[in-house]
Amino acid sequence: MKLHLSPAPHVHSPQTTRALMLNVLVALIPCAIAGVYLFGFSAILLMLVSVLSAVAGEAIIQKILGQKSRINDMSAAVTGLILALNLSPRTPWWVAMAGSLFAVIVVKGLFGGLGDNFLNPALAARAFLLVCWPRYLTTWAAPLAADAVAGATPLANPAGYTLGQLFLGNIPGSIGEVCKPAILLGLVYLLFTKTITWQIPVYMTAFTGVFCALMGGGFVESMLSGGVLFAAVFMATDYVTCPMSTKGQIVYAAGIGLIIALIRKFGLYPEGVTFAILLMNVATPIIDRFTKRRVYGYEDNKKKEAKANG
């Protein structure tokens, strides 16, 4: 009999990066369809440009850095699609292209590729575009309009929309963030396939509502306006840039909620989801350090200290 010796772990998971990324892509389909239905052809164009340039950018940077090409893991395609869904339907195509290239080349590639990026690439790219070309990112379009009619988002004009409109997505906003049923459909799919866990989306949305309500906003309205729900499901849950333990994830979600509320109330920008998640991405290593789980078989460090002192 031949024995095969190898170090732990011995149990292999059938989950691969590619399978997980495909799950995310599938979960994004309802949002994409809703976006195209609400905003028309320009939404399709933006998604195509964004995805293609993200994949091309990833191939180029991996070629330049002499790495093995990993575009087959689909993570670049996910980044591109999420970025496009985060843009206003009236964004020029070259802005989307610049954002995708920035995401995969500067934020992801130069920091070592998938798994080593300290920021969510799609969000960092959105922040980059928001600072570079604010005019293009904050010109919104009314949904279901034959001509491109400019509209104010619910965050700029809170009294202008009913709760039903906010929920169904008949409002101006980014392509993917407006239609809440589509996002929830995606969330259910992601939970069903165990791609993500429920903690971050639920806590982040709830904390945002609570903190906004404390600062004088409506509890339900603040959760349904802007990009909170979309970001909670698809971006705050990015494996690479969120804390590992449940305790850490609650701290992370609460931090995001607090920063969103602060930016909405006091900030220069009407929406703060992008910057809130990026700031908590940066804080993630610290959160991870303070919420380390006890290693099985070892004593808790705090207890040990108490014993030594007492």
Place this chain on the structure above:
Amino acid sequence: MDNRTSNGILAGNPLFRLGLGVCPALAVTTCASAALGMGVATACVLVCSSLVAFVLGKVVSEKGTVATWIMVTACFATVAQFILKGWFPELASELGIFVPLIAVSSLLLSRADFASNNSLGAAMGDAVGMGIGYIIAMTLVGIVREILGQGTLFGSDLLPFTPMTLVALPAGGFIVLGLLMGCWNAITAKKNGKEETQA
């Protein structure tokens, strides 16, 4: 060209290879002309202070070196500030505090230290090379940031597309400097694969 001089320009470029003088390279490089001016001012102060440091190196005791180098660089930085204010008032107001701050630049101190420990030829070759290298590096950062951030080059319109505001902000300065550093390293590593960087 002298070996020390070419080292200062390419393989041992102060900004791109040694990471010296980074603060002004982020602060005053939003347009190419200011970056060039800052580079020239720093290079002039560098050559003068290296010469004096070489002379003083023979008499100053080991314990007093850093204080002495700061005195020397502060003298020449003050001279540079007066010259800029007198003849180039616009440039002087653009560079602001960063001209007097040349006095405590890590670039100046490290080069003064080198000059005091080496022969006159090596000291001057090093100062001139580092000075030219710093001017080139600063101007490069300035050119890239001005083209992308404001759509102009040395003040004249250039870009057909809307400039990227981020590049003109401090965060963009870090990104541009990092990217140029990477390119510079890749190019010099390919060119003199065996030649070691001399700090």
